[in-house]
Amino acid sequence: MSRQSLSKAHAKITELSWEPTFATPATRFGTDYTFDKAPKKDPLKQIMRSYFPMEEEKDNRVFGAMDGAIRGNMFRQVQQRWMEWQKLFLSIIPFPEISAARAMPMAIDAVPNPEIHNGLAVQMIDEVRHSTIQMNLKKLYMNHYIDPAGFDITEKAFANNYAGTIGRQFGEGFITGDAITAANIYLTVVAETAFTNTLFVAMPDEAAANGDYLLPTVFHSVQSDESRHISNGYSILLMALADEDNRQLLERDLRYAWWNNHCVVDAAIGTFIEYGTKDRRKDRDSYAEMWRRWIYDDYYRSYLIPLEKYGLKIPHDLVEEAWNRIYNKGYVHEVAQFFATGWPVNYWRIDPMTDTDFEWFEEKYPGWYNKYGKWWENYNRLRYPGKNKPIAFEDVDYQYPHRCWTCMVPALIREDMVTEKVDGQWRTYCSETCAWTDIKAFRPEYEGRPTPNMGRLTGHREWETLHHNRDLADIIKDLGYVRDDGKTLIPQPHLDLDDQKKLWTLDDVRGINFASPNILLNEMSDADREAHVAAYKAGGPAGRPAPAKV
Amino acid sequence: MAQAAVNKERSFPHPEFTDSEAGALTFPSSTSRSYNYYKPAKARATTYEDVTFDVQPDPERHLSQGWIYGFANTPGGYPQDWTRLKSSDWHQFRDPNEEWEKTIYRNNAAVVRQISLSLENAKRAKAYSHWNPAWVRFIERNLGAWMHAENGLGMHVFTAAQRSAPTNMINNAMAVNAAHKLRFAQDLALFNLDLAESEIDFDGQVHRDVWQNDPAWQGVRENAERLTAIGDWGEALFATNIVFESLVGVLFRSDLLMQISARNGDYITPTIVGAGENDYSRDLGYTRALFSMLTRDEKHGDENKAVLGEWLSTWVPQSLRAAHELQPIWSQPNEKVVTFADSLDAAKATFRSVLADLDLEAPKELDQ
Numbered sequence: 001m002s003r004q005s006l007s008k009a010h011a012k013i014t015e016l017s018w019e020p021t022f023a024t025p026a027t028r029f030g031t032d033y034t035f036d037k038a039p040k041k042d043p044l045k046q047i048m049r050s051y052f053p054m055e056e057e058k059d060n061r062v063f064g065a066m067d068g069a070i071r072g073n074m075f076r077q078v079q080q081r082w083m084e085w086q087k088l089f090l091s092i093i094p095f096p097e098i099s100a101a102r103a104m105p106m107a108i109d110a111v112p113n114p115e116i117h118n119g120l121a122v123q124m125i126d127e128v129r130h131s132t133i134q135m136n137l138k139k140l141y142m143n144h145y146i147d148p149a150g151f152d153i154t155e156k157a158f159a160n161n162y163a164g165t166i167g168r169q170f171g172e173g174f175i176t177g178d179a180i181t182a183a184n185i186y187l188t189v190v191a192e193t194a195f196t197n198t199l200f201v202a203m204p205d206e207a208a209a210n211g212d213y214l215l216p217t218v219f220h221s222v223q224s225d226e227s228r229h230i231s232n233g234y235s236i237l238l239m240a241l242a243d244e245d246n247r248q249l250l251e252r253d254l255r256y257a258w259w260n261n262h263c264v265v266d267a268a269i270g271t272f273i274e275y276g277t278k279d280r281r282k283d284r285d286s287y288a289e290m291w292r293r294w295i296y297d298d299y300y301r302s303y304l305i306p307l308e309k310y311g312l313k314i315p316h317d318l319v320e321e322a323w324n325r326i327y328n329k330g331y332v333h334e335v336a337q338f339f340a341t342g343w344p345v346n347y348w349r350i351d352p353m354t355d356t357d358f359e360w361f362e363e364k365y366p367g368w369y370n371k372y373g374k375w376w377e378n379y380n381r382l383r384y385p386g387k388n389k390p391i392a393f394e395d396v397d398y399q400y401p402h403r404c405w406t407c408m409v410p411a412l413i414r415e416d417m418v419t420e421k422v423d424g425q426w427r428t429y430c431s432e433t434c435a436w437t438d439i440k441a442f443r444p445e446y447e448g449r450p451t452p453n454m455g456r457l458t459g460h461r462e463w464e465t466l467h468h469n470r471d472l473a474d475i476i477k478d479l480g481y482v483r484d485d486g487k488t489l490i491p492q493p494h495l496d497l498d499d500q501k502k503l504w505t506l507d508d509v510r511g512i513n514f515a516s517p518n519i520l521l522n523e524m525s526d527a528d529r530e531a532h533v534a535a536y537k538a539g540g541p542a543g544r545p546a547p548a549k550v
Numbered sequence: 551m552a553q554a555a556v557n558k559e560r561s562f563p564h565p566e567f568t569d570s571e572a573g574a575l576t577f578p579s580s581t582s583r584s585y586n587y588y589k590p591a592k593a594r595a596t597t598y599e600d601v602t603f604d605v606q607p608d609p610e611r612h613l614s615q616g617w618i619y620g621f622a623n624t625p626g627g628y629p630q631d632w633t634r635l636k637s638s639d640w641h642q643f644r645d646p647n648e649e650w651e652k653t654i655y656r657n658n659a660a661v662v663r664q665i666s667l668s669l670e671n672a673k674r675a676k677a678y679s680h681w682n683p684a685w686v687r688f689i690e691r692n693l694g695a696w697m698h699a700e701n702g703l704g705m706h707v708f709t710a711a712q713r714s715a716p717t718n719m720i721n722n723a724m725a726v727n728a729a730h731k732l733r734f735a736q737d738l739a740l741f742n743l744d745l746a747e748s749e750i751d752f753d754g755q756v757h758r759d760v761w762q763n764d765p766a767w768q769g770v771r772e773n774a775e776r777l778t779a780i781g782d783w784g785e786a787l788f789a790t791n792i793v794f795e796s797l798v799g800v801l802f803r804s805d806l807l808m809q810i811s812a813r814n815g816d817y818i819t820p821t822i823v824g825a826g827e828n829d830y831s832r833d834l835g836y837t838r839a840l841f842s843m844l845t846r847d848e849k850h851g852d853e854n855k856a857v858l859g860e861w862l863s864t865w866v867p868q869s870l871r872a873a874h875e876l877q878p879i880w881s882q883p884n885e886k887v888v889t890f891a892d893s894l895d896a897a898k899a900t901f902r903s904v905l906a907d908l909d910l911e912a913p914k915e916l917d918q
C-alpha cells in the first residue's frame with residue numbers, strides 16, 4: 001500500500017469506534033491513575049490487512065530456519081552448557097509473553113482513548129504469537145537435543161520451582177494490581193522498552209556463539225514486533241504525564257518496575273550469558289558491557305532521561321545502583337553461584353567452570369578469582385556422587401542465603417540485606433528498594449494518598465517454606481525432577497552423560513534435611529535473630545560466612 | 551531501545567563438534583521426548599496442545615507457591631469465580647480449531663489476500679458501477695453500521711474476556727476470536743473506503759450517523775453496548791456468540807446479505823461477509839465445545855444449565871428486539887428475495903439447534 005492510502009486506511013479504521021450511549025464497557029480492572037486531561041496520542045499504527053501477511057512472512061522464515069536446523073543437524077554443534085540453561089529460560093518466557101496478551105484489556109480499560117486501543121489489540125495477537133512460537137521452539141529442542149530431560153517437564157517445573165517463581169513475576173506483574181502500574185509501566189515502559197534488549201537481542205547473540213542459531217531466528221522475529229509495543233506504552237505514558245495527579249504514582253511505579261526488572265532479568269539473563277556460554281574470547285562483551293550499552297545508554301539515557309522534561313521523575317539513583325550491583329557487587333556472579341549451589345532442585349544441568357572460564361572472568365571482572373574461584377573449584381571437585389553430598393550440604397565456605405521477600409532472588413549481596421517485621425512476620429529483602437516495594441508501594445495508601453487499586457504481594461513467597469524439614473530425596477521426587485528410570489535426577493552438576501556412575505540418583509541425596517531460612521529466622525529469639533542478621537550482613541562475597549568474632 | 555540499537559555486529563567463534571544431537575548417547579530419559587506434565591485429549595498430543603497447555607499456570611495443577619501478585623482485595627491470577635459457571639475441570643477444554651501462532655497467521659493472511667484480490671478486481675472491472683442506487687444506499691448505511699458492531703465486540707467483549715478465563719486454552723480461543731472480529735471490522739471499513747473512492751456516488755461517512763441514530767440500528771447498537779458491559783466473561787461469551795450472533799449476526803450476515811447481494815448485482819459483499827461468516831463458524835465451534843463441556847459437567851452441569859437459562863432469558867429478548875428493529879432494512883433493496891420473517895425463522899432455527907446441541911431448552915421468549 002502507498003503511504004497515502006495507508007494513512008487513509010488508518011483514518012478509516014478510527015471511524016469504527018463510537019461513543020456508547022446505552023452502556024459502557026465493563027471495567028474489570030481498576031487504576032488509581034486518571035486520564036481525564038489526557039491529550040490524544042497516536043501510537044504506531046497497524047492495520048490487519050498488512051499485519052497478518054507481514055507476520056505470516058516472518059513465520060515462514062522461522063519455520064524455514066527450523067527445518068534447516070534439523071536438516072543441517074545443528075545439534076551436533078550446540079554447546080550443552082548453553083542448552084541446559086534454555087531448559088530454565090524457555091520454561092519461563094512463554095508465560096510472560098502470554099501474560100502480555102492478557103494485560104492488553106487492562107490497558108484498554110484504563111485508557112479511554114480508542115486511538116490507542118487498536119494498537120493494544122494487535123499487541124495481544126503478537127503476544128499469543130510469541131508465547132506459542134517459543135513453546136514450539138522448546139519442543140524442537142526437546143526432540144533433537146541430546147538430553148530432553150527438563151524440557152519434557154517444562155511447564156510443571158516452571159510452576160513448582162524457585163527459579164520459575166522468580167521468573168513468574170515477569171508475567172504476573174503484567175496482569176495484576178493497578179492496571180496502569182501493571183500493563184503499562186511494568187510491562188511496557190520498563191520490561192519491553194528496556195529489558196527485551198537483553199532478552200531478545202543480547203541472549204540470542206550468545207546462543208549463536210554457542211552453536212544455536214535457531215534461538216536467534218525465533219527471538220529476533222519476536223523482537224521485531226516489539227517497537228510497536230514500545231510505542232503503545234510510550235503513548236500511554238505521555239497521556240498519564242498530562243495529569244499532575246499521576247506523577248507521584250508514576251514515580252512510585254517506575255522505581256518499583258525498574259528495580260524489580262533489574263533484580264529478576266539481570267539475575268537470569270546475566271547468568272545465562274556469563275555462565276552458560278563457552279565463548280571465552282576476550283573481545284566478547286561481558287554482560288556488564290552489554291548492559292551498559294543496551295540498558296544504560298540506549299534505554300536510560302536515550303529514552304528515560306528525555307522524559308524528564310515532561311515531568312517524569314526518573315529513578316537515577318536506582319539506575320546507578322543497578323549498575324553498581326552488576327559491576328561492583330558481583331550480582332550476576334552471586335546469582336550464578338546460588339543457582340549452582342541449588343543444583344539438586346533445578347531441572348537442568350550446570351556445567352562446572354574451567355580454567356579458561358576463570359581467565360575470562362578475571363579479565364572482565366578483575367578480582368573475580370579471589371572471590372569465586374575457590375568455590376567453583378569445589379563445585380568441580382564435588383561434581384560426582386559417591387563420596388560426597390551435593391555442594392550445598394558440604395563445607396565449602398558458603399552460607400545458604402535468605403530470600404528476598406519481594407523479588408524472590410536471594411539476598412546475595414549480604415551487606416545490603418534488610419530485615420523487617422512486616423504483617424506480623426520477619427521478612428528479609430535483598431535491598432532497600434525491595435523492602436520499600438513490599439512495605440510502602442504495594443499498599444492501599446502511598447505517601448498519604450489512597451491507592452485502592454494497587455496490587456498486593458501474595459503467595460508462598462519463600463520457596464523453601466514449602467519444603468521445610470523434609471528429606472531432599474522426597475522433595476526432588478515430589479517436584480518430579482527424576483528421570484524415566486525412576487531414580488536418576490534430571491539436574492546434575494556436570495554434563496557427563498556417558499557413565500551412569502557419574503549421575504546422581506535419589507539414593508545419593510536421601511537423608512539430607514532441607515530447611516527454610518525464613519522459618520528458622522522467625523523461630524529465633526530477638527537477640528539470636530539480631531546476632532544472626534548482623535553476622536549475615538558481615539558475610540560475603542561469594543556467600544562466605546563472616547569470620548567468627550573473637 | 552530495541553530498534554535503534556540493533557547495531558555493532560558481533561563475531562562468532564568457529565563451530566565446534568559437540569555430539570549433542572538426540573541419540574548420541576543412551577542414558578536415563580534420553581528418549582523422553584514429549585511434554586509429560588499433562589494428558590493430551592487423544593492418545594497423541596497435538597502441536598496445539600503442546601504449545602498452549604499449562605502455559606497459564608494454575609494452583610490446582612502445578613503452581614505450588616500460588617499466585618505471587620494479588621489485586622487489592624482479591625486474588626491474582628485467573629480466579630475461577632470470574633464467571634458464575636463452574637467446571638469440575640476447566641482444563642478439559644480444547645479448542646476444536648486448534649489455534650496457535652501458525653494457524654492464526656496462515657488463516658487470517660489467506661483471508662486478507664483473498665479479500666484484497668477481490669477488491670482489486672472489482673476496482674479494475676468497475677464492478678460497483680452496475681449497482682443500482684438503492685443497493686448503494688443499502689450498503690453504505692447498513693453494512694456501514696454493522697462494522698461498528700464487529701469492532702466493538704472484538705475490542706470490548708473478546709479482547710477483554712481473554713484476560714479472564716481459568717485456562718490458557720479458553721483465553722487463547724477468545725483472543726483468536728477477537729482477532730477475527732477486529733480484522734473483519736477492518737475488512738468492512740476498507741471496503742467502505744474503496745466504495746467511497748470509486749466512481750459511484752457512495753457516502754463513506756453516513757455509516758456513523760446510521761449506527762448512532764437510525765432507529766433501525768439502535769436495537770443492535772444497544773445490544774452490542776450491553777454485551778460489552780458484562781463483567782462475567784462466561785456470560786459475555788455466551789450472550790455474544792450464542793445469542794447475539796445467532797439472532798442478529800447470522801440473521802444480518804447470512805440470512806440477509808448473503809441471500810440478496812448477488813441478486814442486486816453485488817458479488818463483492820458476499821466475498822467479504824462470507825469470510826466473516828466463516829470466522830464465526832470457527833468461533834462458534836470453540837464456543838459450543840466450551841458450553842457443552844459445562845452443561846455436561848457431571849457435577850455442575852445442572853447448575854450451569856440453570857445459569858445459562860437465566861442468561862438466555864436476559865439476552866434472547868434483547869437480541870430479538872434488536873432483530874425486529876432491523877426489519878425495515880429488508881425492504882430497502884430493489885430486489886428483495888427474502889422476507890424478514892423468512893430470515894428470522896432461519897436464524898431462529900439455527901439458534902434452536904445450537905441450544906439443543908448444548909442441551910439447553912429454548913426460552914419461551916423465542917416463540918414470540
Ligand SMILES: [Fe+2]
Nearest residue numbers: 097100127130
Ligand atoms: Fe512478546
Ligand SMILES: [Fe+2]
Nearest residue numbers: 100192226229
Ligand atoms: Fe511485547
Ligand SMILES: [Zn+2]
Nearest residue numbers: 404407430434
Ligand atoms: Zn529483592
